[in-house]
Amino acid sequence: MKLSLSNPKLVLPCLFWSWTVAIWIGSLMPMSGPSIENGDKIQHFIGYGVLALLAQLIWRQPSKVWLGAALMGITVEFAQALTPYRSFDTHDMIANGVGALGGVLLASAWLKRK
Template sequence: MTRIAFERLAWAYVAFIWVMSLIPLSMPAMPNSDKIGHFLSYGLLALWFSLARQKKLPHIWLLASLMGVAIEFAQALTPYRSFDTHDMLANACGALIGTLLAVALLQWLPHSLRIQTDKS
């Protein structure tokens, strides 16, 4: 898969996170169990973008974390969602682990298996 195609899928995932974060959903049965979902969602987001844009890893972690902060503020403006600093922390931690996982994968994967850059 080319870098552009991989990046387009990553942007679609960004849209998915925004939609899922702002639509009304029922609360989880166990308190704070949503933090696992936050951690995994932002970990995958950072991993995906880090693999697509291999030279911008610190920026990816920061932007993913800031997106989580922005979504929390947007949720505060809705009648059915709430602002939660613990969600922001779970988002940032997930993004950090996703970025670090990408660093490890990029060092471990042979160059031939990495995402190919488009030549245009």
């Protein structure tokens, strides 16, 4: 395999794992600054949507990709409950799962058009 940033077999997995790490770091760091009411749900939706989209482009297994992303979203919420500065929120879990579903559907539709 040619090691080049123009090689999608290298770029997509790097983006996926970088995005995964970014979600974990962002989810477990203390929150800062003022926020828009329920604006974090939009962040959850987009974050897990991008995660699932990247995963679907790599593995092309919609149900497994959605399940993996949704389980990660649930696990992150439980991890947040263990921190003194974040909290467990079932609405965040729902936003994660719905975002992941959107990402899987978007990637699947794009792959069918190719």
